[in-house]
Structure formats: structure tokens, C-alpha cells
Amino acid sequence: MGVFKLGKMTFGSLFKKPETVLYPIEQKPKPVGLKGHIAIEAESCILCGMCDRSCATNCITVDKQARTWAIDRFQCIQCGYCVTCCPKKCLHMDPDYAPASTQHTVDVVEVPAQDKPAKAEKADDNKPAATAAAAAEKPSETEQVPTNAKDRDEALLAAIALMEPEKAQRVRDALEARS
Amino acid sequence: MGKKAIIPFGPQHPVLPEPIHLDLVVEDEVVLEATPQIGFIHRGLERLVQTKDYNQFIYVAERICGICAFGHSMGYAETIERLMDIEIPKRAEYLRVIWHELSRIHSHILWLGLAADAFGHEALFMHCWRLRERVLDLFEKTTGGRVIFSVVKVGGVQRDIDASMLDEFITVLDGIKDEYAQICKAFLNEPSVYNRTAGVGVIPYEDALNLSMVGPFARASAVNYDVRMLGNGAYSDLADFAPILSDNCDCYARMEVRAAEVPQSIEIIRELASKIPAGDIAIPVKGAPAIDSEACNVVEQPRGECYYFAKGNGTKYLDRMRMRTPTSQNLAGMAVALKGCDVADVNMIVLTIDPCISCTER
Numbered sequence: 090m091g092v093f094k095l096g097k098m099t100f101g102s103l104f105k106k107p108e109t110v111l112y113p114i115e116q117k118p119k120p121v122g123l124k125g126h127i128a129i130e131a132e133s134c135i136l137c138g139m140c141d142r143s144c145a146t147n148c149i150t151v152d153k154q155a156r157t158w159a160i161d162r163f164q165c166i167q168c169g170y171c172v173t174c175c176p177k178k179c180l181h182m183d184p185d186y187a188p189a190s191t192q193h194t195v196d197v198v199e200v201p202a203q204d205k206p207a208k209a210e211k212a213d214d215n216k217p218a219a220t221a222a223a224a225a226e227k228p229s230e231t232e233q234v235p236t237n238a239k240d241r242d243e244a245l246l247a248a249i250a251l252m253e254p255e256k257a258q259r260v261r262d263a264l265e266a267r268s
Numbered sequence: 269m270g271k272k273a274i275i276p277f278g279p280q281h282p283v284l285p286e287p288i289h290l291d292l293v294v295e296d297e298v299v300l301e302a303t304p305q306i307g308f309i310h311r312g313l314e315r316l317v318q319t320k321d322y323n324q325f326i327y328v329a330e331r332i333c334g335i336c337a338f339g340h341s342m343g344y345a346e347t348i349e350r351l352m353d354i355e356i357p358k359r360a361e362y363l364r365v366i367w368h369e370l371s372r373i374h375s376h377i378l379w380l381g382l383a384a385d386a387f388g389h390e391a392l393f394m395h396c397w398r399l400r401e402r403v404l405d406l407f408e409k410t411t412g413g414r415v416i417f418s419v420v421k422v423g424g425v426q427r428d429i430d431a432s433m434l435d436e437f438i439t440v441l442d443g444i445k446d447e448y449a450q451i452c453k454a455f456l457n458e459p460s461v462y463n464r465t466a467g468v469g470v471i472p473y474e475d476a477l478n479l480s481m482v483g484p485f486a487r488a489s490a491v492n493y494d495v496r497m498l499g500n501g502a503y504s505d506l507a508d509f510a511p512i513l514s515d516n517c518d519c520y521a522r523m524e525v526r527a528a529e530v531p532q533s534i535e536i537i538r539e540l541a542s543k544i545p546a547g548d549i550a551i552p553v554k555g556a557p558a559i560d561s562e563a564c565n566v567v568e569q570p571r572g573e574c575y576y577f578a579k580g581n582g583t584k585y586l587d588r589m590r591m592r593t594p595t596s597q598n599l600a601g602m603a604v605a606l607k608g609c610d611v612a613d614v615n616m617i618v619l620t621i622d623p624c625i626s627c628t629e630r
């Protein structure tokens with residue numbers, strides 16, 4: 090009986106354009122704000138690492154030494170939180186989806202040197218905590234830690250306060266073991 | 269008298285894509301007892317609150333369930349706003365409710381399609397999918413996502429919907445409303461559907477109350493409770509809101525109630541779209557929840573009331589986040605409904621209760 094009850098709708102469908110498209114020959118237009126993939130304007134990036142620290146899936150890696158910004162697109166969940174956190178507004182969500190891939194790769198973007206390196210360095214000096222945090226995470230960057238012992242302890246304490254509780258505990262344990 | 273036997277149902281079963289296991293104790297084709305068992309897809313999402321800060325956790329919260337994704341992000345954000353005593357702009361409240369009702373529409377249409385498919389009514393299933401696609405397109409245009417939206421943040425919402433887009437919402441939803449009415453008529457007035465569901469899987473009013481059932485399944489047993497009545501957020505500005513009830517308490521009543529909630533949600537969106545105030549969509553949020561602060565919140569998800577509890581510890585990481593999802597309340601009701609039914613009716617009953625196991629196990 091259902092056939093007759095749905096008859097009007099089904100009959101109408103005969104004269105309408107199909108609802109589906111012949112993908113991939115034909116594609117639906119992408120809306121402007123579609124969350125496709127994260128793109129960076131490398132020229133304005135100051136390698137501050139805010140996106141690295143704010144990303145919930147830890148898929149962005151900012152390397153100040155090598156001046157690279159890298160993203161693991163397989164881990165990115167397209168939440169857009171890094172876009173809202175970037176102080177220079179150089180990240181944005183592009184409506185195109187990242188192409189399919191057969192290998193797990195990480196997209197690395199070289200960040201060109203800024204015009205005013207002096208200013209950038211000064212900004213770093215103002216944030217010993219952030220630098221120490223980065224240093225604690227990446228032992229290869231230990232030369233960034235202030236040389237003065239008192240400064241270093243303070244910077245470390247500040248960095249630990251910023252960490253996740255579990256990680257903070259691990260760092261404290263490691264420090265105790267060392268002392 | 270036949271011999272008792274135990275028939276396992278699930279965790280993989282054609283009628284339900286979600287992994288729930290039922291031990292059906294059967295005698296002479298009659299189910300004497302049904303024991304639900306869950307735990308196949310526990311992901312430990314509540315624990316993650318201790319390693320993601322309260323802003324990041326919103327993206328975890330909305331991944332609890334693919335269908336009530338918006339509801340979970342909204343419920344979580346409201347809980348944190350209560351925890352931190354934040355009042356969000358009116359426009360943000362309206363936008364949240366509009367999206368939330370839109371996700372209710374998509375959830376209910378999806379369920380109707382699955383129910384039609386379980387009856388072998390494939391044409392109706394396709395028509396439901398066609399309508400749902402239009403709702404998903406609205407989501408895609410306004411939030412940038414089709415299933416996971418990432419549009420709510422603590423302190424408001426991330427994107428605005430402009431007036432022309434709101435008009436488009438109304439036009440599209442009006443189109444859906446007519447076709448949806450036809451689909452419901454074809455499905456609910458169909459004698460084979462009526463004969464298979466009327467009087468089957470009865471959950472009496474007292475049982476529904478005693479087992480604390482929630483959502484459309486409780487309302488189909490005449491329990492007059494819908495969180496939207498409490499008037500949280502923009503719901504308080506609705507001219508009038510009355511939950512849809514039925515006192516037949518059977519599978520058919522549950523289908524009727526769910527089917528009738530779609531036009532109700534369309535009316536809510538229409539009313540809020542006409543009343544939406546201008547202004548900001550978010551306020552900046554600084555600081556962290558105070559030590560030992562606690563907050564709770566309830567949200568009416570498509571499947572019923574979801575309860576949220578959060579406890580702060582003075583840092584950006586919460587001490588505890590707990591969600592009690594609608595299905596965990598309704599599983600007990602499902603066991604009652606299954607008692608005494610025919611083995612052939614089990615899938616109908618499970619489908620009309622529509623358990624969402626991903627939500628329940630988190």
C-alpha cells in the first residue's frame with residue numbers, strides 16, 4: 090500500500106532534476122566557510138608556537154631553530170582552534186579537503202626569516218617561560234634555557250605551572266631524580 | 269512447554285549499526301528476559317578532560333556522538349559557562365538553539381529512515397536520506413562541517429548566521445516540512461507498520477517513571493518531561509512550548525512522538541529566527557574555573573535529557589567531567605519492553621528505543 094501513498098512524491102521525482110550528482114565528474118559547489126584543511130601564510134608567521142601548544146591533537150610542530158612549521162594532516166581534526174589562537178592571524182581554514190594519500194606524511198612549511206629579526210628576538214627574551222616550556226619539551230633546545238641558575242629555576246617553575254598536570258609531575262620527578 | 273534457550277543479539281546486528289549485545293532468554297519464541305550488555309566501544313573520553321584544557325575539550329565533547337554532536341558541545345560549553353559564571357550574548361544563545369534544533373531534525377529524520385529500512389521500505393529510506401541531506405547542507409553552509417561542527421566555544425559561538433541565511437533556513441525547512449508530512453503519513457498510516465508496532469513493547473507510565481526514562485521514549489509513555497520546558501538559554505523566549513505526549517506507551521506511540529517532534533523543531537527555528545537579537549556572538553573568556561567549583565546542566569538531546577557535571581580545580585584542566593547520556597537511562601526501559609515480547613519483535617522494540625551506544629559508553 091505504501092507504494093500508492095508515496096505515489097505523489099515518487100511520481101513528482103520523475104520530472105525533477107536528480108538529487109544526486111555524478112561524482113567525481115560533477116561536484117557540488119563548496120560553501121565558503123567549509124572546513125577543508127589548515128593553510129598557513131608563512132610570511133607572517135613569527136614561529137611563536139601558540140598553534141603548537143593550543144592544538145588538541147598535537148598535530149602542529151613549530152621548530153624555531155629550523156624555522157619550520159609542520160602539520161600532520163592525518164591527525165588534524167579540522168577543529169579550527171589553532172586559527173583562533175594564532176596572534177598574527179596567519180592560519181586559516183581552506184575550503185578544499187586535503188588530497189588522499191597512501192603514505193603517512195607530515196607537511197612541512199619553511200618559514201622565511203622576518204624583516205626585523207631584532208624585534209623577534211626581543212619578543213623571545215620577554216617570554217623566558219615559553220622558551221623554557223619549549224626547552225623542557227624538546228631536550229635538543231636546551232641552549233635556549235637561561236644560563237643563570239636562579240633565572241633558570243624560575244623559568245622552569247613557570248613552565249611547569251603551564252603544563253598538563255601529568256606532564257608537570259613527570260618533569261618534577263625527573264628534576265628530583267637529577268638533583 | 270518448550271525449553272529455555274539464550275539467543276544472543278548483537279553486538280553486530282543488521283538492524284542496529286551500534287554495538288549493543290542482548291542476551292535474550294527465550295522460551296517458545298517468547299522473550300522471558302533480556303539482559304543488555306555494553307562496553308564494546310568505551311573510549312575513555314571523560315578521562316581526557318584531565319589532559320585537554322577546558323577550551324580544547326569542547327572538540328572532544330562533540331565527538332562523543334556523531335548525531336548529537338552539536339548538543340554535546342553546547343551542553344559542555346554551557347556547563348563551563350556556569351562553572352565560571354559567564355553570561356554569553358543573547359544572539360549566541362539563539363544561534364546555539366537554532367543549530368541544536370536543526371540537529372534534532374536531522375537525527376529524527378535519520379532514525380525514521382532507519383526504521384523504514386528495517387521494515388523493508390527502501391523507497392522511504394531513500395526519501396528520508398534525501399531530506400536529511402538538505403539539513404546537512406544547511407549545516408555545511410553555516411558551520412563548515414556536516415557532522416562535527418566545531419562551532420561552539422566557551423563564551424559563545426564561533427560563526428554567525430546572517431539574515432539571508434536565516435531566510436534560507438526557513439525556506440528549506442518549509443520544503444522539508446511538506447515532504448516530511450507526506451513521508452510520515454505514508455509510513456505511520458501503513459497497515460503493515462501499524463500491525464507490527466501497535467501494542468508491541470509496551471512500557472507503562474509507572475515503569476517509565478520508575479526507570480527514569482527520558483526523551484521521546486518517556487513522552488510516548490505520557491511522562492510530561494522535556495528539558496526544553498525548563499527554558500534554558502533561548503528556550504526561555506519561546507512563546508509557548510508543550511512537549512509532545514502520547515499515552516499509548518507502545519512502539520507505535522514512540523514512532524508517532526518522534527515523527528511529530530520534527531515539525532515542532534521547525535516551528536522553534538522559525539520563531540527564534542524571527543526574534544533573533546542583533547549583537548555579539550561571543551565574549552572573551554579568561555582565567556580558569558575556581559578551585560572546587562562545581563556546575564551541572566541538562567540539555568534535551570534528540571534522544572532525551574543529557575546531564576553534565578563539571579568540577580574545577582583552579583587550573584585550565586578540569587578535575588572531573590561527567591555526562592549522563594539519554595540512552596543510559598533508557599536501556600532499563602528497553603529491558604522492560606522486551607520482556608514478554610515475540611522474538612520477531614525484538615528488532616522493532618530496539619529500533620523504536622533507538623539506543624545510542626557511542627554516547628552511553630563515551
Ligand code: SF4
Pocket residue numbers: 129133134135136137138139140141151158174175176177178179180
Ligand atoms: S600561532 Fe601563528 S604565528 Fe605563531 S607559530 Fe603558529 S602560525 Fe606562526
Ligand code: SF4
Pocket residue numbers: 127143144145146147148149160164165166167168169170171172
Ligand atoms: S584545526 Fe584543530 S586539530 Fe587541526 S591543527 Fe588546528 S587546532 Fe590542531
